Amino acid sequence: MFQSLNHLISAWWPEPLRLILFLVGIMSFVGLNAAYLVWVERKGAARFQRRPGPTEVGWAGLLQPIADAAKLMSKQLILPAGVDATLFRVAPLLMMSPVLMSLAVIPWGRNLAACNLNVGLLMIFAFGSINVMAIMLGGWSSRNKYAIISAARVVSQNVAYEIPMLLVVITMIMVTGTMNLSEIVIQQSGAFWHWNIFRVWINPLMPVTFLIFFTCMLAETNRAPFDMAEAESELVAGAYTEYSGMGFGVFFMAEYANILLGCALATVLFLGGWQSPIGNLLGDSQSIVGVLFGVFWFFVKMYFLVFSVVWIRWTFPRTQFYRLLNLSWKILIPISLVTLILSSAMIKLFHQ
Amino acid sequence: MEPFPASQMIVGAIFLICVGTAVLGALIAALTARIIRSVCGLAICCIGLAGLYYFLNSPFLALMEILIYIGAVCVTIVFAVMLAEPDEPVRDENFGSTLVWGGLAVLVSAAIFWGLWRLGAHQDWTAPATRVTDGSVKAIGYSLLTTYSMAFELISLALLVAIVGALAIARTGRTK
Numbered sequence: 001m002f003q004s005l006n007h008l009i010s011a012w013w014p015e016p017l018r019l020i021l022f023l024v025g026i027m028s029f030v031g032l033n034a035a036y037l038v039w040v041e042r043k044g045a046a047r048f049q050r051r052p053g054p055t056e057v058g059w060a061g062l063l064q065p066i067a068d069a070a071k072l073m074s075k076q077l078i079l080p081a082g083v084d085a086t087l088f089r090v091a092p093l094l095m096m097s098p099v100l101m102s103l104a105v106i107p108w109g110r111n112l113a114a115c116n117l118n119v120g121l122l123m124i125f126a127f128g129s130i131n132v133m134a135i136m137l138g139g140w141s142s143r144n145k146y147a148i149i150s151a152a153r154v155v156s157q158n159v160a161y162e163i164p165m166l167l168v169v170i171t172m173i174m175v176t177g178t179m180n181l182s183e184i185v186i187q188q189s190g191a192f193w194h195w196n197i198f199r200v201w202i203n204p205l206m207p208v209t210f211l212i213f214f215t216c217m218l219a220e221t222n223r224a225p226f227d228m229a230e231a232e233s234e235l236v237a238g239a240y241t242e243y244s245g246m247g248f249g250v251f252f253m254a255e256y257a258n259i260l261l262g263c264a265l266a267t268v269l270f271l272g273g274w275q276s277p278i279g280n281l282l283g284d285s286q287s288i289v290g291v292l293f294g295v296f297w298f299f300v301k302m303y304f305l306v307f308s309v310v311w312i313r314w315t316f317p318r319t320q321f322y323r324l325l326n327l328s329w330k331i332l333i334p335i336s337l338v339t340l341i342l343s344s345a346m347i348k349l350f351h352q
Numbered sequence: 353m354e355p356f357p358a359s360q361m362i363v364g365a366i367f368l369i370c371v372g373t374a375v376l377g378a379l380i381a382a383l384t385a386r387i388i389r390s391v392c393g394l395a396i397c398c399i400g401l402a403g404l405y406y407f408l409n410s411p412f413l414a415l416m417e418i419l420i421y422i423g424a425v426c427v428t429i430v431f432a433v434m435l436a437e438p439d440e441p442v443r444d445e446n447f448g449s450t451l452v453w454g455g456l457a458v459l460v461s462a463a464i465f466w467g468l469w470r471l472g473a474h475q476d477w478t479a480p481a482t483r484v485t486d487g488s489v490k491a492i493g494y495s496l497l498t499t500y501s502m503a504f505e506l507i508s509l510a511l512l513v514a515i516v517g518a519l520a521i522a523r524t525g526r527t528k
Contacts, residue, residue: 016362084386084388084389086389087388087389087392090392117411118411119411119412119415122412122415122416122419123411123415125419126415126416126418126419126423127418128423129418129419129422129423129424129427130418130422130423132423132427133395133422133423133426133427133430136427136430136431136434137388137392137430140388140430140434141388148434151434152431152434152435155427155431159427173489177489177490178489179489
């Protein structure tokens with residue numbers, strides 16, 4: 001029997017081909033996922049507002065994303081007068097490519113990461129920081145007042161929420177002692193009380209840490225109630241105002257890819273990644289069935305979080321901008337500092 | 353497992369791509385007239401540098417280069433430019449002073465280049481027999497708090513002074 005799926009692949013193909021296979025897989029997954037998350041979003045929004053949502057194209061509107069994609073791709077790419085043409089065209093790509101890079105280090109199952117990097121966590125945050133640059137360049141190069149206001153908002157929002165996010169991540173690095181995402185998941189093996197979110201004996205504030213992480217993730221991906229960058233009731237479409245056709249489509253896809261990445265990271269860091277919540281039922285988690293079972297649990301957890309993101313968007317109204325900044329600087333940063341100090345003290349005193 | 357066919361050439365190509373990206377970014381940063389494009393050139397240059405660090409087996413340093421120089425420095429510069437100067441900058445019509453300053457800049461960069469080239473060509477570079485650290489978080493933490501603790505503290509002090517200075521300036525600006 002083959003030891004794992006990864007081994008199976010590497011027995012047939014050498015490393016570069018395996019990598020290409022994984023990356024092509026990730027790219028097609030991101031595209032498909034973005035298309036169908038739009039469907040989930042529309043259907044979810046409709047259900048939360050007690051209406052049916054898309055029903056006409058395909059069963060329950062399931063072919064709607066394909067129709068949408070065809071429409072977007074056939075639209076003209078308008079280049080407004082006076083824009084900085086190069087930057088205007090580059091900005092959507094700059095938003096999309098870092099996410100694809102970051103998804104390469106996410107372990108989807110045991111030994112199922114395109115690149116099992118030792119500094120995987122750092123890599124996600126390094127490439128995640130390019131996002132701000134992309135929205136900002138898109139907004140600036142549009143030569144549109146709303147877009148520039150949106151760009152200014154994006155920077156202050158992202159700078160404000162990067163700090164508690166990184167503090168939480170530092171706490172997690174101290175608790176796990178590694179930045180390798182696969183190892184972080186392996187440390188959480190066993191039933192659900194071994195997951196980092198429930199490890200209250202290391203840090204009694206662990207669930208709070210998860211909440212801070214999730215809130216910051218919402219803010220960093222510009223999702224409601226923190227979608228100050230798009231804010232369609234005040235800023236038309238913010239930084240994306242001047243984009244048409246696939247230029248807008250790529251921004252949209254990148255937004256959903258970012259949500260996916262954030263939820264995948266939350267799953268890995270806090271919810272035990274591919275570990276099943278009831279322990280290893282199938283015994284041997286190295287076999288192909290065990291690995292696929294792990295992938296199943298990973299997707300269940302990740303899509304539960306994605307659903308929560310949609311749920312939050314259609315439940316809470318958009319915050320005001322100063323409230324958004326106050327939430328970060330006056331509430332999230334102090335609490336995350338407290339969790340950082342508390343868990344370092346707990347680790348030093350009890351777990352050395 | 354036998355080595356992948358032409359792996360040496362692939363490695364060489366990756367090295368050339370990294371060097372090319374760094375040089376291209378630097379050229380964009382130096383040659384373009386719009387300041388936002390220069391910042392983008394700087395970002396591209398930093399990506400090339402990060403690639404070189406990764407090539408030299410230091411992934412931590414490579415990612416830190418991206419996180420700090422693109423995610424923090426470039427974003428801050430773009431933000432400052434965007435707030436201060438939303439419109440096209442007025443072109444400097446004074447050709448004489450441009451010539452003087454440009455010539456001076458060429459001289460200084462030629463001198464720096466010559467010095468670096470001499471250092472690179474005539475220094476006896478010996479590779480350490482073993483890697484100094486394994487590059488893990490633990491090793492970096494130990495060296496930051498033991499060997500390099502002085503530099504670490506000095507840098508944090510400099511940042512603290514910068515923050516206090518920014519606060520002081522912002523205070524007086526607000527009361528005006």
